[in-house]
Amino acid sequence: MTEPTSPPATPRLSPLHEQHVALGASFTDFAGWQMPVRYTSDLAEHHAVRTAAGLFDISHMAEIAVIGEQAGAFLDAALAGRLSALPVGRAKYSLVLDEHGGIIDDVIVYRVSEPEYLVVANASNRDAVVTALRARTADHAVALDDRTDALALIAVQGPAARAILEATPGFSAEGLDALRYYAWAPGAFALAGESVAVMVARTGYTGEDGFELYLDTAHAPALWEALLAAGEPLGLVPAGLAARDTLRLEAGMPLYGHELGLSIQPVQAGLGRVVVTDKPAFVGKAAIEAGPGADARVLVGLSAEGKRAARAGYPVLAGDEVVGEVTSGALSPTLGHPIAMAFVHPDHATVGTGLDLDVRGSRIPATVVPLPFYRKEA
């Protein structure tokens, strides 16, 4: 067996760290944070999210508020999408591009109020996103406020998510039943006579219905414990980053550093629709309009038989020619066969194309399939 990796000397701890320790979590280093990789079993946690619900601590995510009358105009210029058109109470998936059209990060942007947005970025890209946004504020009177250290983020994901929120004592949110996907509503959590604000968003990274709850770090442990206690009879289990990764892979959702990066243009990753090119100006516009070139590799889904999964970095072959590289792969817990996402030459990207995966020297036949691999029932 190969040596398991150990975390660095001084990892950052989540505001829910004590809860994770009490639950017997195994930890992993993720972007400098020590986060739960699993509590009991990756597979059990994965299946719980597909059939009931999982409770995730994703407090390592970065939250950056953008505030000012020109916040919408600023984000239109700084990000790939048209955020000025986003109504209050709604959220939008967007990208931070560089001048070459490469992806600095993928983000979810919530419109908190008319003059305020919340940009939620990956933990590993917090500094890069803050730096990029700050550099782009020159032409707009906006204030940036990095609230990452002040906010906890708890995700309740799975078909039972709404019932669990409704069953949690002290928790309330306006119009939960009518809340749309990629929308948010103000909520509250009452604790010992005190009520704290919770931003309740119907967003997630699992391919299931679910909610993401933003609140201050001090009250997060009590909400976490209340959700777990109320959710247990409904099948809720705490779930770690291992399950989160297989869930998002089945749902065809990209992970920065795997499917997204500085050398990848959005269109290559199937995210062309996220870039609004008819804006007057935004960072990366010229490069996006020029495009990545006709031979630029594109992201595909690959499905294989058997049990051996290709992993990130494994070559994709057409005959004896290397035509691509796997970016993420696993034995799909829900589907029972190996799945992978890979960048391949556009000549080999058509659905139905047969390719081979080089799994540590063995060739595993695979077929290009549409993404996502898994879609929840409507």
Next chain:
Amino acid sequence: MSVPSDLQYTAEHEWVRLEGDVATVGITQYAADALGDVVYVDLPKVGASVASGAIVGEVESTKSVGELYAPLNGEVVEANQAVVDAPETINSDPYGEGWLVKIRVAETPALLSADEYRALIGE
């Protein structure tokens, strides 16, 4: 973390139970826990000659792949087909039903004691 005192160990997180000239080999609970749920196992064929330190198989979880190293020189006399069919046995019973291969040893190998292995994994 369970490290049975009646077994010997390797720095690559395998355990060895030597009975006569046949060594039963598996991976430790520490290794199984680090991998997470094991979903695929590839074992050497019966009759294969293996050399200490050589890669002879794979233990794969949803998250990662671990290579199985031969802990000693010898010949594979049995591979655990039950664990190939039900890889989760490695997580549930790493020192029992989750054994991987039996090797007829050519010479008495130098392995770690349970105490030495406990020290290695920081216990």
